[in-house]
Amino acid sequence: MTSSSAAPALVWLRNDLRLADNPALEAARASGRPLILLYVLEVADEIRPLGGAARWWLGRSLAGLSHDIAALGGTLVLRSGDARRVLPDIAAETGAGAIYWNRRYGAAEIATDTALKLTLREKGLETASFNAALLHEPWTVRTQKNEPYKVFTPFFRAAHTMHVRAPARLGSGWTWARAPNSERLVDWRLEPRAPDWAGGLRDAWIPGEAGARAALEQFLAQRLSGYASRRDRPDIEGTSRLSPYLRFGNISPHQILGAVRHREARGDARGADIAKFVSEIYWREFSYHLLFHNPNLADQNFNPRFDRFEWRNDDAVERAWQKGRTGFPIIDAGMRQLWQTGWMHNRVRMITASFLIKHGLTDWRRGEAWFWDTLVDADPASNAASWQWVAGSGADAAPYFRIFNPVLQGEKFDPDGAYVRHFVPEIAKLPANVIHKPWRATADVLHRADVVLGETYPNPVLDLDTSRRRALEHLDRLRDE
Numbered sequence: 001m002t003s004s005s006a007a008p009a010l011v012w013l014r015n016d017l018r019l020a021d022n023p024a025l026e027a028a029r030a031s032g033r034p035l036i037l038l039y040v041l042e043v044a045d046e047i048r049p050l051g052g053a054a055r056w057w058l059g060r061s062l063a064g065l066s067h068d069i070a071a072l073g074g075t076l077v078l079r080s081g082d083a084r085r086v087l088p089d090i091a092a093e094t095g096a097g098a099i100y101w102n103r104r105y106g107a108a109e110i111a112t113d114t115a116l117k118l119t120l121r122e123k124g125l126e127t128a129s130f131n132a133a134l135l136h137e138p139w140t141v142r143t144q145k146n147e148p149y150k151v152f153t154p155f156f157r158a159a160h161t162m163h164v165r166a167p168a169r170l171g172s173g174w175t176w177a178r179a180p181n182s183e184r185l186v187d188w189r190l191e192p193r194a195p196d197w198a199g200g201l202r203d204a205w206i207p208g209e210a211g212a213r214a215a216l217e218q219f220l221a222q223r224l225s226g227y228a229s230r231r232d233r234p235d236i237e238g239t240s241r242l243s244p245y246l247r248f249g250n251i252s253p254h255q256i257l258g259a260v261r262h263r264e265a266r267g268d269a270r271g272a273d274i275a276k277f278v279s280e281i282y283w284r285e286f287s288y289h290l291l292f293h294n295p296n297l298a299d300q301n302f303n304p305r306f307d308r309f310e311w312r313n314d315d316a317v318e319r320a321w322q323k324g325r326t327g328f329p330i331i332d333a334g335m336r337q338l339w340q341t342g343w344m345h346n347r348v349r350m351i352t353a354s355f356l357i358k359h360g361l362t363d364w365r366r367g368e369a370w371f372w373d374t375l376v377d378a379d380p381a382s383n384a385a386s387w388q389w390v391a392g393s394g395a396d397a398a399p400y401f402r403i404f405n406p407v408l409q410g411e412k413f414d415p416d417g418a419y420v421r422h423f424v425p426e427i428a429k430l431p432a433n434v435i436h437k438p439w440r441a442t443a444d445v446l447h448r449a450d451v452v453l454g455e456t457y458p459n460p461v462l463d464l465d466t467s468r469r470r471a472l473e474h475l476d477r478l479r480d481e
């Protein structure tokens with residue numbers, strides 16, 4: 001450990017749980033002050049608590065980060081409480097002269113950071129904040145009328161011609177201040193114990209910076225080629241699975257884009273695959289821009305006309321949906337993938353969300369809340385924006401009359417039924433022509449596949465045609481009013 005007599009720089013890590021390409025950390029290092037690295041488990045009424053799966057990811061990321069910091073001779077200090085009190089306290093305790101952090105974009109988080117900045121400055125501390133999470137700050141991408149974009153395509157056209165900084169490598173030469181007392185990660189109980197439901201998450205993921213690097217490398221080497229045509233198939237591992245790493249900042253979009261551009265320059269992937277993948281990264285950007293400009297994205301209809309929508313909120317349908325027992329195999333496979341692994345394929349997220357909202361006439365906010373609790377990538381921007389997109393209440397939303405038919409979607413995107421067979425093993429022996437509609441199988445086919453509908457696998461929880469018509473009537477009324 002190196003020491004210095006200057007007042008320490010406190011780096012408050014939040015949704016940027018990485019050491020490389022971390023602008024706040026780099027700036028603190030460049031200041032020449034000895035470092036104290038801090039994570040605060042925030043407890044404040046205004047801050048939305050993380051869901052269970054995200055808490056698990058956070059716990060694992062913090063463990064990895066502590067380990068990486070220790071390897072450089074430092075300590076990750078853990079504290080819990082209201083950041084507006086914790087930060088001034090720890091600054092006083094350590095005699096810190098400066099505080100650095102990377103920005104967040106939710107309204108409550110911005111309010112916290114703004115209040116803190118004032119308090120800390122009044123106490124004579126230097127404060128500085130940086131952009132680590134987005135390619136472009138939300139206030140920098142604007143229409144010709146100087147307004148935020150509400151439609152993705154023109155947003156993308158404008159944003160992706162703007163300059164993106166190159167990712168920074170991990171620097172060398174670390175000077176540490178004496179670390180103050182830390183709470184113990186294990187006492188935060190971020191990982192479930194009784195019952196321990198996280199076995200599937202442990203099998204599926206390696207959270208943290210090293211895991212992110214490995215996931216990116218694997219994606220670039222094995223799946224970037226063919227991404228455009230394979231990304232919609234849940235039965236194929238065709239996407240990057242980088243979303244939880246991005247959510248917690250185990251990796252930055254700059255690092256991802258930099259690595260993709262490098263491959264492109266080497267001629268290692270087709271332009272169409274790269275273009276599609278880059279546009280998905282910009283969907284994340286777009287969601288963050290929407291969140292920044294519409295702070296209530298997770299609980300208020302972007303389109304206020306939807307405030308009059310008469311949701312049915314049938315508990316039985318919602319429970320069946322949550323448990324993956326709707327009787328519609330693609331829905332059940334998706335909801336079980338979510339429960340078991342903390343992640344669901346994008347195509348299936350769209351199908352399951354559409355089913356809950358439109359066939360089930362369930363308020364999209366209830367679905368958003370379930371995803372918030374169960375996704376490892378549960379994201380304040382992408383989750384809310386996507387649920388509103390599916391509901392039709394959002395910016396640049398799917399047309400209201402688009403109601404995914406789970407049978408046709410299943411047959412199109414999981415043509416052999418491999419995805420369903422994996423996550424819904426009780427119907428795995430059904431042949432492909434009925435795997436997405438077991439109620440259409442003959443008694444003989446069901447018998448041979450050991451399926452007893454209503455016993456080993458549920459009958460459909462609702463009638464697709466009737467509920468589709470009902471949804472259209474509701475939506476038409478909304479349009480006509």
Ligand SMILES: Cc1cc2nc3c(=O)[nH]c(=O)nc-3n(C[C@H](O)[C@H](O)[C@H](O)COP(=O)(O)OP(=O)(O)OC[C@H]3O[C@@H](n4cnc5c(N)ncnc54)[C@H](O)[C@@H]3O)c2cc1C
Pocket residue numbers: 231239240241242243244246247280281282283284285287344345346347349350353371375377378379380382383384386387390
């Ligand atoms: C109802 C619903 C809820 C969703 N909730 C979330 C969420 O909480 N967190 C989340 O990160 N994504 C969410 N998404 C978007 C998308 O499903 C996931 O980002 C994607 O499935 C992650 O898998 P991947 O990393 O393999 O994606 P890839 O296809 O490899 O895409 C690369 C990255 O681009 C971003 N991205 C891709 N598609 C989208 C999209 N439609 N919107 C925003 N960003 C996108 C993600 O950061 C992703 O990691 C949701 C989509 C729907 C329909």
